[in-house]
Amino acid sequence: MPVPLPDLDPRVRWSISIVDASDATVLAEHEPSRVCETASIGKVFLLIEVARRLEAGELDADARIEIPDEHRVADSGLLYRMRDQRVTVDDAALLVGAVSDNLATNALLALCGLETVRAVAPALGLADTSLHDYIRNERTPDLPWTPSYGTGGELAELMRRLGAGDIVSEAVSARVLGWLSADVDTSMVADALLLDPLAHVEAEYQGMVLRHKTGSTSFARIEIGHLIGPAAAVAYAVAANWKDSDVDLRAPVLDAMHAIGESLRAHVTGRRRDGVSLA
Numbered sequence: 001m002p003v004p005l006p007d008l009d010p011r012v013r014w015s016i017s018i019v020d021a022s023d024a025t026v027l028a029e030h031e032p033s034r035v036c037e038t039a040s041i042g043k044v045f046l047l048i049e050v051a052r053r054l055e056a057g058e059l060d061a062d063a064r065i066e067i068p069d070e071h072r073v074a075d076s077g078l079l080y081r082m083r084d085q086r087v088t089v090d091d092a093a094l095l096v097g098a099v100s101d102n103l104a105t106n107a108l109l110a111l112c113g114l115e116t117v118r119a120v121a122p123a124l125g126l127a128d129t130s131l132h133d134y135i136r137n138e139r140t141p142d143l144p145w146t147p148s149y150g151t152g153g154e155l156a157e158l159m160r161r162l163g164a165g166d167i168v169s170e171a172v173s174a175r176v177l178g179w180l181s182a183d184v185d186t187s188m189v190a191d192a193l194l195l196d197p198l199a200h201v202e203a204e205y206q207g208m209v210l211r212h213k214t215g216s217t218s219f220a221r222i223e224i225g226h227l228i229g230p231a232a233a234v235a236y237a238v239a240a241n242w243k244d245s246d247v248d249l250r251a252p253v254l255d256a257m258h259a260i261g262e263s264l265r266a267h268v269t270g271r272r273r274d275g276v277s278l279a
Contacts (some may be wrong), residue, residue, distance in 0.1 A: 002232070003028040003267050006259035009252040013241040015152035018264070020161050021226060021233035027267070030154030036239040038222045039215030040049045040076065040100045041155065042131030042148020044176065045120040048114050050093050052168050061090040065107040073135050076100030076216075088262045091199050097137035097179030100214065102135040109134055124167065129154040130203060142163060146216070155237035163211070163226040177226070185214040186255065187225040189238055192261030194273075206230075206269040219243040221253050229268025 003018050005028050015034040018027045055133055064086040074080045078166040079087065079095055080103045087095070095101035111115060114134065121130035129150030136143060158167070166174045186197040190212055195204045203209050212225030224237040238257055242249040262273070270278050 003263045006256050008256055011245055012249055012253055015239040017152035017156035017158055019156050020238040021160050021235045026092045033151050035149055035151055036241045037146040037220055038148045038150045038239060039097040039220050041213055041215040041222050043096050043105050044213050045131040046108055046117050047093055047176045047179055049117050049120050050108055051172045055171045059089055062088050064146055065092050067107045068110050071106035071110055071134055073102045073137050075102055077103055082149060086117055106134050115270035126154045152237040152239055156235050159224050159226045160235035166263055180211045183212055188221055188257045189261040190194055192258045194263050206271055227259050227264055228270055231270030232268045
């Protein structure tokens with residue numbers, strides 16, 4: 001059954017893809033091949049590389065990270081506010097998954113190497129989606145144009161493959177999904193799922209299990225996810241950019257994302273918000 005999309009603000013650059021998690025059947029899409037700036041979404045490729053190295057024994061989960069002075073940043077996350085910033089590699093990855101931690105991201109990027117992480121997406125067969133740069137306090141014209149970019153179609157397929165255990169290996173996919181299970185940002189698509197933002201590792205409201213990642217800038221909102229319910233499972237990506245707009249369009253963008261989330265909730269649970277069956 002198709003998943004309905006709401007009316008989308010034409011002032012926004014959208015790229016949306018929703019697919020059945022079991023067989024990749026397209027349930028809804030809007031410009032799925034359009035490339036958008038995706039803010040923190042590219043951190044998923046960093047998590048994939050960290051998980052691969054941990055599984056291969058190339059990294060020690062208990063080793064302490066080092067933070068290069070040139071890559072110290074603030075804003076998103078908790079590590080920049082913590083007294084002891086030499087957390088373990090595994091805990092740094094958890095911070096990235098849970099609060100999109102910028103400082104932990106840069107430390108892990110320095111550990112793995114930017115060019116190595118840039119190569120992760122192409123190695124997975126993604127042509128128009130990747131992590132592109134470190135997180136910066138200021139993005140000047142001499143720096144790469146965005147920290148990450150991608151299309152709705154490729155990002156939804158990435159999440160579908162993670163859910164299927166098909167990214168590098170089942171063990172690597174499981175590690176990445178484990179870190180993403182802690183994501184506390186349920187302000188976008190996931191807002192409509194009514195999950196506990198701080199505790200949804202296990203099945204929560206109406207039996208839903210969510211693994212997701214979000215990205216935000218002053219002109220962008222993006223969410224990608226893998227959502228399982230008692231009636232169905234989906235993988236999704238919703239990207240919205242309004243860089244060229246004279247006004248901040250986050251309000252209509254978030255309204256649309258919430259509506260998409262409600263459609264997803266109904267699809268995977270087979271129930272209305274009040275619990276009444278749709279059958």
